[in-house]
Amino acid sequence: MAQLVDDRKSATIERRAKLFRGFADPSRLAILGALCNEPLAVHEIVERTELSQPNVSNHLRCLLDCGLVASDREGRFIRYRISNPRITVLLNDVDALLDVVAVGVEACDNYREA
Amino acid sequence: MAQLVDDRKSATIERRAKLFRGFADPSRLAILGALCNEPLAVHEIVERTELSQPNVSNHLRCLLDCGLVASDREGRFIRYRISNPRITVLLNDVDALLDVVAVGVEACDNYREA
DNA sequence: GCGCCATATCACTCCTCGCTGATATGTTGT
DNA sequence: ACAACATATCAGCGAGGAGTGATATGGCGC
Numbered sequence: 001m002a003q004l005v006d007d008r009k010s011a012t013i014e015r016r017a018k019l020f021r022g023f024a025d026p027s028r029l030a031i032l033g034a035l036c037n038e039p040l041a042v043h044e045i046v047e048r049t050e051l052s053q054p055n056v057s058n059h060l061r062c063l064l065d066c067g068l069v070a071s072d073r074e075g076r077f078i079r080y081r082i083s084n085p086r087i088t089v090l091l092n093d094v095d096a097l098l099d100v101v102a103v104g105v106e107a108c109d110n111y112r113e114a
Numbered sequence: 115m116a117q118l119v120d121d122r123k124s125a126t127i128e129r130r131a132k133l134f135r136g137f138a139d140p141s142r143l144a145i146l147g148a149l150c151n152e153p154l155a156v157h158e159i160v161e162r163t164e165l166s167q168p169n170v171s172n173h174l175r176c177l178l179d180c181g182l183v184a185s186d187r188e189g190r191f192i193r194y195r196i197s198n199p200r201i202t203v204l205l206n207d208v209d210a211l212l213d214v215v216a217v218g219v220e221a222c223d224n225y226r227e228a
Numbered sequence: 229g230c231g232c233c234a235t236a237t238c239a240c241t242c243c244t245c246g247c248t249g250a251t252a253t254g255t256t257g258t
Numbered sequence: 259a260c261a262a263c264a265t266a267t268c269a270g271c272g273a274g275g276a277g278t279g280a281t282a283t284g285g286c287g288c
Binding site: 010014018021024029030066067083084087091093102104105108 | 124127128129130131132133134135136137138139140143144147176179180181182197198200201203204205207208209210211212214215216217218219220221222223
């Protein structure tokens with residue numbers, strides 16, 4: 001019976017965790033950050049983030065599948081953009097939280113950095 | 115000069131990623147979820163999450179170092195609680211975002227589940 | 229059609245993190 | 259002081275994911 005509850009709970013928790021993992025990577029954050037300002041084609045993202053092209057492409061696929069970004073073909077470019085304003089909200093909330101806990105987060109080296 | 119900008123940017127990005135990673139684990143989310151309702155001692159968290167005691171303890175340490183939870187000694191118990199309401203806000207935002215992108219997130223098996 | 233550019237995919241390696249089991253520290257009663 | 263409970267720590271294992279390099283696909287202009 002704890003089973004039932006926990007199964008339901010863990011389904012939710014798994015989803016949350018999965019979504020958080022979507023944001024839990026510097027490369028993806030860099031990409032999302034770049035896209036927050038304006039829609040960009042892949043090679044533009046590559047330029048601005050200084051990540052390798054396959055790397056960016058892989059992450060974009062992941063972000064696209066997750067529905068965090070959307071893409072439009074424009075000639076031979078493919079323009080990516082943030083799919084939903086809630087994403088920007090979430091990123092802002094994280095920054096707000098960081099204002100409070102930044103020190104601790106920096107200090108926490110249980111798990112190494114990046 | 116792109117250096118300067120990128121160094122600053124990446125410092126921020128690293129912090130964000132690190133914070134997100136704090137939330138990007140089912141065990142930690144389960145713990146935080148349990149604590150959202152009420153402060154709890156370790157063994158209570160263990161009961162409710164059905165995680166092993168060392169496991170909970172490890173995650174609590176991490177969450178504590180990161181400043182996401184706080185602890186008060188109470189007799190021979192140690193009561194943990196959410197350190198800042200912004201954390202609850204963030205969790206709610208994620209759920210709100212999930213309402214929109216849940217389907218995609220589930221579907222995205224670039225990286226396997228859990 | 230061909231070469232070029234933009235993007236996507238694949239195979240592989242390395243590293244990190246999460247979990248477990250055993251053990252240590254600490255606190256409260258008796 | 260000792261026993262019992264609550265919590266923390268540590269070593270080691272195993273797995274997942276991020277990055278790279280090479281390569282494939284696809285649209286565009288000549």
